[in-house]
Structure formats: C-alpha cells, structure tokens
Amino acid sequence: xxxxxxxxxxxxxxxxxxxxxxxxxxxxxxxxxxxxxxxxxxxxxxxxxxxxxxxxxxxxxxxxxxxxxxxxxxxxxxxxxxxxxxxxxxxxxxxxxxxxxxxxxxxxxxxxxxxxxxxxxxxxxxxxxxxxxxxxxxxxxxxxxxxxxxxxxxxxxxxxxxxxxxxxxxxxxxxxxxxxxxxxxxxxxxxxxxxxxxxxxxxxxxxxxxxxxxxxxxxxxxxxxxxxxxxxxxxxxxxxxxxxxxxxxxxxxxxxxxxxxxxxxxxxxxxxxxxxxxxxxxxxxxxxxxxxxxxxxxxxxxxxxxxxxxxxxxxxxxxxxxxxxxxxxxxxxxxxxxxxxxxxxxxxxxxxxxxxxxxxxxxxxxxxxxxxxxxxxxxxxxxxxxxxxxxxxxxxxxxxxxxxxxxxxxxxxxxxxxxx
Numbered sequence: 385x386x387x388x389x390x391x392x393x394x395x396x397x398x399x400x401x402x403x404x405x406x407x408x409x410x411x412x413x414x415x416x417x418x419x420x421x422x423x424x425x426x427x428x429x430x431x432x433x434x435x436x437x438x439x440x441x442x443x444x445x446x447x448x449x450x451x452x453x454x455x456x457x458x459x460x461x462x463x464x465x466x467x468x469x470x471x472x473x474x475x476x477x478x479x480x481x482x483x484x485x486x487x488x489x490x491x492x493x494x495x496x497x498x499x500x501x502x503x504x505x506x507x508x509x510x511x512x513x514x515x516x517x518x519x520x521x522x523x524x525x526x527x528x529x530x531x532x533x534x535x536x537x538x539x540x541x542x543x544x545x546x547x548x549x550x551x552x553x554x555x556x557x558x559x560x561x562x563x564x565x566x567x568x569x570x571x572x573x574x575x576x577x578x579x580x581x582x583x584x585x586x587x588x589x590x591x592x593x594x595x596x597x598x599x600x601x602x603x604x605x606x607x608x609x610x611x612x613x614x615x616x617x618x619x620x621x622x623x624x625x626x627x628x629x630x631x632x633x634x635x636x637x638x639x640x641x642x643x644x645x646x647x648x649x650x651x652x653x654x655x656x657x658x659x660x661x662x663x664x665x666x667x668x669x670x671x672x673x674x675x676x677x678x679x680x681x682x683x684x685x686x687x688x689x690x691x692x693x694x695x696x697x698x699x700x701x702x703x704x705x706x707x708x709x710x711x712x713x714x715x716x717x718x719x720x721x722x723x724x725x726x727x728x729x730x731x732x733x734x735x736x737x738x739x740x741x742x743x744x745x746x747x748x749x750x751x752x753x754x755x756x757x758x759x760x761x762x763x764x765x766x767x768x769x770x771x772x773x774x775x776x777x778x779x780x781x782x783x784x785x786x787x788x789x790x791x792x793x794x795x796x797x798x799x800x801x802x803x804x
Contacts, residue, residue, distance in 0.1 A: 403443065407450045411458050415484045418451075419496045426503035429510075439572050441511040445579060445656055448481070452654075453582055453610040456480035460595050480612065486649050488618040501652050508655040517682065518579065519566045519729055520657035521559070522586040522614075522647065525597065527664040527690050529555055529606050542666045542697070543690035551606050554717035554742040559583060559606055561734040562724075583607045586646060588616040588639045588667055614646045640671025647676050660729065662720070664688040665698050665713075670706065677710050684727065685711045686720055718742055 406425075410418050425444065432440055456479045459465035465479035485497045492498045526532035530551050531543040546552055568579040585607070589597050594615040597603065603611075616639065651659070661676055663669025665687050673685030687706075690697050696715070698706070703713045714720040721738050724730035 403446045403450050406447055407454065410451070411455055412464070415493075418484055419494065419500060422500050423496050423503075426500050426507060429503060429507050437510055438514055441507055441514070442570055442572060442577055442579070444507055445511060446577075448654065449580065449582070451481045452584075452612045456598070456613065460598065482614060482646070482649055482653060485653060490645050490649060504653060505655060511656050515568070515570060517658040518568060518581065518656055519562075520581070520654070520659055521562060521583050522659055522661045523583060524663040524667075524669055525585060525587050525589070525603065527666045528662055528669075528688050530602060542692060543664070545691040549602060551602065552717055553745050554721070554738050556606050557738045557741040558717050558721060560608070561738060562730065563608070565731055565734055580610070583611045584650070585611060585613045586643055586661065587614065588643065590616050591618045614650060616642050616646075636668040636671060638668075640668030640675070643668065643672035644675035644679070647672065648679055651680060659683040661685045662688070664690050666690055673711055677708075683710065684729070686723065687711070687713050689713045689715050716742075
C-alpha cells in the first residue's frame with residue numbers, strides 16, 4: 385500500500401474527522417484529482433476483512449453525501465465554478481458530484497470514473513445487505529414544492545391554486561418529518577454514526593439557471609440547509625430542444641427523458657437509496673417517473689395533480705389509467721402523507737403532525753374528510769369511553785362510515801384518490 389493509500393486509509397478510520405478532512409482537501413482539487421482519490425479509497429474495499437468492510441461502507445457513504453451536498457455550493461459561492469449558456473466553466477470541468485463522473489452527453493468522463501462506479505456498486509451492495517436501503521426523496525420544484533405562475537406560465541408553473549411562489553401547505557413539515565424519520569443511526573464499535581437524510585432536487589432548470597435556483601430562499605425554507613441539485617439541459621442546443629418556441633411551452637418528452645437520464649446517472653452514484661420521486665403532471669414528470677420505475681425495481685413516484693383554473697389537469701379517469709402500485713397521484717400534501725403512511729414510508733405520528741400543521745396554517749386546498757387525521761388511528765375502545773349514550777350512538781354510526789371510507793381510500797385501486 386503506497387503512502388497516499390495509507391494516508392486515506394488512516395483518515396477513513398478516524399470517525400470524528402475523516403469525512404470533513406477528506407472533503408476539505410478535495411473541494412479545491414481538480415475533478416481529475418477527486419476521481420483519483422475516490423478511486424484509491426474505493427479500491428481499499430477489496431483489501432479489507434469482513435469486520436472492517438462494515439465500518440468502511442458507512443464512512444464511504446458519508447463521504448459521498450458530504451460531496452453531494454457541499455461541493456457545488458462551495459464552488460459556486462467561492463466563484464470557482466460558473467454556469468454559462470454554453471458550457472460549465474471550472475478549472476477542470478464540472479461543479480458537483482454527478483458532473484464529476486458524467487459529461488454533458490451523459491457518458492462517464494474517463495476509465496477512472498468507470499472503475500469508481502464499478503467499485504461503488506460493490507460497496508453499496510455490501511451496505512444494503514447489512515443495513516438495508518435508505519429512502520431518499522427526489523423532488524421537482526415548480527408546481528411540486530410551490531406554485532410558480534408567470535407571464536410564461538407554460539415554461540414555469542401552471543398550478544392556479546395557492547399563493548404564487550409560496551410553499552404549499554404542509555410541504556415544509558412533510559420534508560422535515562420525512563428526513564427526521566429516515567435519518568439512520570448505526571452503532572459501530574460502541575459508537576453511534578448518524579447517516580443524515582437529505583433531499584435531492586431533480587429539476588428541468590437548465591444550467592444557466594442552476595446557481596440562482598440553488599440558493600433560492602424558498603427552496604432553502606422547504607428543504608433545509610443541506611440538499612443537492614440535479615439540473616436539466618446543459619448546452620444551448622439542448623435548452624432549445626426543451627422549449628417549443630412557437631408556443632413558448634415545454635417539450636414534455638424532452639424534459640421527461642432528461643430527468644430520467646439524470647436519475648439513472650445519480651442512481652449509479654447512490655445505489656444505497658430507495659428513490660421516492662415527487663413531481664407534478666405539468667412538465668414531463670409522469671414520463672420521467674415511468675422510466676424511473678422501469679430502471680429501478682423499488683422506486684416510487686408521486687405526481688401532484690395540478691389545478692388548471694376550475695378543474696384538475698388529469699381527470700379521475702386519466703388518473704385511474706396512469707396509476708400503478710408504484711405511481712400515484714395526489715392533490716395536496718395531506719393526501720401524500722396518507723399515501724406514504726399506507727406504503728409504510730411515513731409513520732402515523734408524522735402524518736398526524738403534518739395534518740395539524742396544514743389545518744393550523746388555514747391554507748389547506750381541500751378540507752380533510754376527518755375532523756382530525758388521528759381519527760383514522762383511533763381505537764374503538766377509546767371512542768367508546770367518550771360522551772354520553774346518545775353521543776356514543778352518533779359516533780358509532782359516524783365511525784362505521786369513517787372506517788369504510790378509510791379502507792376504500794387505502795385499497796389498491798383507490799391509492800391515487802385524495803381527501804376532499
């Protein structure tokens with residue numbers, strides 16, 4: 385083992401300083417140097433014993449997360465990376481972790497990058513066998529996190545409900561609770577290592593708009609301080625293909641295919657994740673979601689059915705035709721929370737908490753069927769002890785109807801329906 389490998393090996397086994405120390409050395413390095421370092425670190429996996437591999441896999445994932453959430457932010461803020469209309473300017477090429485591996489045509493930049501990706505598959509396979517997959521959200525921005533109406537509404541957002549450019553009711557709480565629930569704590573050598581959960585933006589935003597949207601205050605308000613960003617088209621020709629100039633509208637097929645391509649690239653870097661894509665039916669997200677589910681066997685897709693003036697964009701019949709057990713439609717974050725609870729991706733307490741936030745904000749776009757979401761989880765014995773006999777009789781009749789509604793809502797054929 386040469387000096388560089390020995391140095392990296394020692395750092396990887398210092399739990400309190402390993403990731404930060406490597407990141408501080410890599411953030412100012414060229415992309416070729418970063419790939420070379422990742423290659424040597426990933427090659428160590430083949431030399432370790434079974435007991436050492438467990439510690440190593442956790443630290444390697446933490447290093448990838450650190451690079452994914454911090455590298456582009458640091459390079460843009462320190463003017464070491466600049467996105468332009470025609471290309472990405474940096475001393476050695478691209479800015480964030482995905483762009484270090486893949487060029488603008490979606491191909492691996494070098495044989496070293498290819499070898500690192502191969503090693504990542506082996507390392508992540510070991511991690512998944514030991515600790516299982518980690519649920520991870522990929523999210524669109526416009527009409528998914530907040531409505532974005534403008535004079536060129538078809539280029540941005542189309543949803544007519546809610547305050548423009550303001551977070552949808554419940555979305556901030558939803559993201560916070562989801563991240564908290566799926567933050568993983570693993571004990572290694574009597575020490576607890578926390579694997580943070582964060583959100584990745586998967587947007588049609590072209591590279592010329594990435595910097596401004598990356599640091600958008602509303603996005604930070606919704607997603608928190610740490611998140612990563614996967615942009616859309618990266619050259620003038622590809623940006624032009626994404627937009628139909630005659631009608632100033634988005635080409636849904638081009639945008640959907642680009643998002644699916646970004647997902648596949650990102651998946652090769654983070655195979656440890658079970659991906660949950662949240663989008664809308666305004667700009668190619670249904671097309672992208674179908675391709676994601678075809679590529680990954682455990683991904684889930686949730687599509688926000690946006691409001692166009694006095695009607696929903698997708699009718700009930702269209703929703704029924706498009707919905708599958710891995711592709712669902714929702715009208716608001718209350719309904720999305722119920723869907724995730726039914727799929728065991730969100731705990732009932734978190735659904736309850738999120739719903740209270742929506743009701744408190746007085747901004748729910750459609751009133752919940754139940755006075756409180758807790759009535760779904762309330763046991764018959766708790767109901768029986770409340771009120772006098774007349775009240776009990778009325779509640780029994782009401783609860784029978786409520787239970788029937790609950791089961792029909794959570795049935796396979798009705799998972800796309802929302803509470804209204």
